[in-house]
Amino acid sequence: MKDHVFYLKRTITLSELAVKHGNTPFGALLVDPDGNIILEQENIEITENDCTGHAETALMRKATKLYNKDFLWNCTLYTSVEPCAMCSGAIYWGNVGKIIYGISEKDLLNLTGNHKQNPTLNIPCRDIFKHGQKKILVEGPIMEITEDILEIHKKYW
Numbered sequence: 519m520k521d522h523v524f525y526l527k528r529t530i531t532l533s534e535l536a537v538k539h540g541n542t543p544f545g546a547l548l549v550d551p552d553g554n555i556i557l558e559q560e561n562i563e564i565t566e567n568d569c570t571g572h573a574e575t576a577l578m579r580k581a582t583k584l585y586n587k588d589f590l591w592n593c594t595l596y597t598s599v600e601p602c603a604m605c606s607g608a609i610y611w612g613n614v615g616k617i618i619y620g621i622s623e624k625d626l627l628n629l630t631g632n633h634k635q636n637p638t639l640n641i642p643c644r645d646i647f648k649h650g651q652k653k654i655l656v657e658g659p660i661m662e663i664t665e666d667i668l669e670i671h672k673k674y675w
Contacts, residue, residue: 520553522596522618522657522660522662522663523660523662523663525547525549525555525594525596525618526596526598526618526620526663526667527663527666528545528547528555528558528596529545529546529547529596529597529598529620529667530545530598530620530663530667530670531545532544532545532546532547532558532559532560532573532598533545533560533561533598533667533670534670535560536560536562536573537670537674539560539562539565540564540565541560541561541562541563541564541565541571542561542563542564542636542674543561543598543670543671543674544560544561544572544573544574544597544598544599545558545559545560545561545573545597546558546559546573546574546577546595546596546597546598547559547577547595547596547597548577548581548593548594548595548596548614549593549594549595549596550589550592550593551592551593556585556593557577557580557581557584558577559573559574559576559577559580560573561576562576564635570604572602572604572605573597573598573605574595574597574601574602574605574608574609575604575605575608578595578605578608578609578611578612578614579608581593581612581614582612587612587613588613590612590613590614590615591613591614591615592615593614593615593616594614594615594616594617594618595609595614595616595617595618596617596618596619597617597618597619597620598619598620598621598667599619599620599621599622599623599626599667600619600621600622600623600626600642600643600658600659601617601619601623601643602623602638602639602641602643603639603641603646605643606643606646606647607646609643609654610646610647610650610652610654613652614654615652615654615655616654616655616656616657617643617654617655617656617657617658618656618657618658618660619643619656619657619658619659619660620658620659620660620663620664620666620667621658621659621664621667621668621671622642622658622659623638623639623640623641623642623643624640624642625659625668626638626671627640629668629671629672629675630671630675633675636675643656644656
C-alpha cells in the first residue's frame, strides 16, 4: 500500500481535470484494502448542473452500485478537501470506513470566503460522524500535501 501523499497527489490531478472540464477543483478516489485505486472522481457540479456533483458524493453513487457495504467498509476514500456535510452523509450511508483528506473545510473557507460557488458549511466531517452509529476513521489534514492542494485552489478562486 502506498502512503497518503501518493493518493492525495492523485486527487490533485483529479482536481486539475475538474477545472479543465469546467468544474471546481475537487477530486476523490477510493482505495481497496490492498491499496489499489478502484474508483476516481472529479467534481462534476457545474458541467452537469447538479448541486450534488461534488467529487465525494459522485464517487459514492458509483461505489454503492459496484460494491457491497461490507466491502466498502474496508475501503479508504481519499479526497483533496475535507468532505462537506452532504458528502459526509453520502460516505456514511455508503459505508466507507476510512477517510483521508488533504486540507480542511476551514482552510478552504478561509481561502474562498463567501464565494457564491462555495457557500461552505463550516462543519468538520468528524463532527458529523460522531453523531452517527459507525466508527468511521478520519485522518487529515495531511500537512505534507497542504501547499500543493492549496495551490490549485488559489489559482481557481
